[in-house]
Amino acid sequence: MRRSARDTEESARKITRRSLFLGGSMAAVVAVLGARMRHMQVDQADEFRLLAEDNRISIRLVPPARGLIYDRNGKVIAGNEQNYRVVISRDDAGNVEDVLNRLSGILPISAEDFDRALKEARRRSPLPILVADRLSWDDVSKVAINTPALPGVSPEVGLSRIYPRDTDFAHVVGYVGPVSDSDLAKQDEPDPLLQTPKFQIGKIGVETWMEGDLRGKAGSRRVEVNAAGRVMRELGRQEGDAGADIRLTINADVQNYVQARLGEEAAAAVIMDVSNGDILAIASAPSFDPNLFVRGISHKDYNALTENDHRPLANKSVQGAYPPGSTFKMVTALAALEAGEISTSTSVFCPGYYELGGRRFHCWKRQGHGHVTLERALSESCDVYFYEIAMKVGIDKIAEVGRKLGLGMRHDIPMSAITEGLMPNKDWKAERYKKDWMIGDTVNASIGQGYVLTSPLQLAVMTARIASGKAVSPRLIYSVDDKPSAVDPGEDLGLNAQHLKAVQQGMYSVSNSQRGTAYSSRIEDKALKMAGKTGTSQVRNISVAERARGVIGNADLPWNRRDHALFVAYAPYDNPRYAVSVVVEHGGSGSSAAAPIGRDILLRAMSDGIPPSSAYPASQRNRIDTMHRKLELRDADGKLPESSRA
């Protein structure tokens, strides 16, 4: 179509005008773009650079190696082992399920772990997911060889706690485990280390009480990460400080002997150095393997532990509060002597019972002891003698002496759930029960029944104090990072030396006079003579009717109704080195169930290795040798004999 020249001109002018307008608008937009670029890249560059660095650089904590725990001779009680594990990074794996399937062809992955890993992968966390833990070097090598077929899978190595002397120290050292919410809640400002994956924290025992020393200080590494959170390279590294090594006062070999000697009884034993309070061994039986808890204990294993009526998880040596029974009689005697109510030669007639306000308190010996003085009262454990003198001295004085000897108070050693026990007096009862102290309460307390409760640790402390006359306190930590912890030999108790001597003499007779309750557990070696006291504490009331019929013997009672068997002792008599306490729950009588164990432990502590049979009475040597051969003791590396591991 032809157009008029006028139209053509007009059209061209219009296009020119409009295209200039269009160009102008475009120029304006381009100017805005340029200005925005300038603003962001020049004015705000520093801010954005910071954000970019923030994106790129991540500070990762490097967990320090946990401090080791040794016995007093440097044997490892708690160590660290290399732990190989395999992790998978979701972003690199692509199809996680596919890769896991291929991986389970190479590694033994439990269905449980498989599902857990898959579930974690669905949560879209950028952090690597743990697939398998505690792998052997062989398994890790297999994974390394197959890397091309396993995208996103990588082996890792970390440290994990191991207790080479497993059951021996479960109650002392305790164990570590993964950090729980309640662990975090306990602290105002939790160490950021606690949030690092697979971090282990002390759960009970020395591991938890000495956590501050054992943990160490985290190092850090600056790493470059990609958007998926995967570490691309390390930019810098600052090593942390490993935790402090701790040496315990315990002798691992003695501890092992004690634990083995207690066997499968529900029992506890403590042996300590009389001169400085060093705990040589502190055992609670039955025990358990703390390594199970470190690895994550199975429901089956855990139920087996909780359902066992011997309560393997309870730390009976410090946590158990038992009526001390006759082992308490030294306290009553000392109180009466100190109060001046009796002298060493005071004689009491024992007809087999004690009448008080129409009520009869029986002596364990129905036919009575006849006329007894302090030495015989202790050695034959005459109850009536102590009823009588307790009536004279009163509970408050007895409680005062009891406290002086370390009963009814918490001894601060780094173990869990330490009991205070109970050393009752009039005020305590008034406050606790809003009732007056009854005269019968004093009678019961005088022979360590009634309200009095003590732990094996307290009994050991009591014995050490009687032996030394000093306020010996238990010590468990020998040194931290080779800096010895303070030794406190204890101040003088302020007890009359004559009185102490009289009580010590009585204890000597217990195990050395023919009529002593622990005579059969005597030590033959002249240099190692032992002084002790047996105790048998009732856990049930004996009714009048039962007394009339005749008290049922322990052997005829169900296990959990039998009496507790107790024994405290120290040796050598003339130069005390060690004090021991033994409690066998429902063991029957102290002289038959607890005293032999106490004697064996003292002899073991005083010998280098298994006590020589020459230390034992000739008639018992064959039996003792057989018993010692049957004990499954660890070798120098802490390994059990082959036979017992099957």
Added chain:
Amino acid sequence: MSFLEYHHKTVPTGAAKVLHVNWALVVLLVAIASVGFLMLYSVAGGRMEVWAEPQIKRFLLGLAVMFVVAFVPIWFWRNMAGLAYGLSILLLLGVEFFGSVGMGAQRWIEIGPLRLQPSELAKVTLVMMLAAYYDWLDIRKTSRPIWVMIPAALIMLPTVLVLGQPDLGTALLLMTGGVVVMFCAGVSWYYFSAVAALLGGAVTAVFISRGTDWQLLKDYQYRRIDTFLDPSSDPLGAGYHISQAKIALGSGGWAGRGFMQGTQSRLNFLPEKHTDFIFTTLAEEFGFIGAFSLLVLYALVLAFCISSAIQNKDRFASLLTLGIAATFFFYFAVNMLMVMGLAPVVGVPLPLVSYGGSAMLVLLAAFGLVQSAHIHRPR
């Protein structure tokens, strides 16, 4: 003036055409594409074969296409406009029924080895069609309602089809490209004002009615609009991408962090770093200097096109050149506004730089048309 009035003898023929090619424009396009190759090499972590190499091959092919198109006389293309438009509408309908879906919503048709995105093609054919329409139309009728309705319908047809794919970005580019041709052809200001007022009114009504009894949209639709307009309200989704893009861009500073040293792109913080967000990598690694230089290159392309259009006395040629320039402008402007956080993320690539074959081929063919218009201009 129409091509019928050409003094054909003054138009170069044969090999002489080579001398009349707008070489400056060719150099600019090669420069822009080279920036693309460089960045594709960088985001692939220093590897050619991932993106850069296929992109170079496609660019060379596109360049060949451009020259072929350029050497064909412009009046041929004018005559082809209706056919081309019709073909692209057919193809758009074709993808509706036979197309494959990929990358979210962009659809393509596979014809033999060729993978064609009809919506890309439509951008150019629509501009051709409208330019041819106004070349044909009596100038005095330009602003008469009935003659305004026709081009409006021509625009709406492919726009609606593309919108249905759904590809909002391309639909917007199509529409704005077409509107620009109408504007340059001289359609009265009143129409544009009226449409602008109408749109503004509708948008205002939608927003004002929110929360009232006569609310125009459903609640969830409003929430979608919110995320669209303000990605930071969805910090893990679109907001994450846009804020990472801004960090990359801003952290470049004056001179950038150095070639292949951009941490945001190297460590995968950037989304779609080889396609829609490639500009942020350039800005991160070459800084303001690099980013602004690319902007200048784009602006120069526009300047050359507009100047060529003004000088050209052929109505079809002028309108075609302007329409293509405008399409090109909307491409890079929307992309840059998007990555700088000034516009919602709509998925528009950076022309000639972003990785992608069919867009680049079509764009180079379009520049072939611009060249053809330039070579065969009436003298």
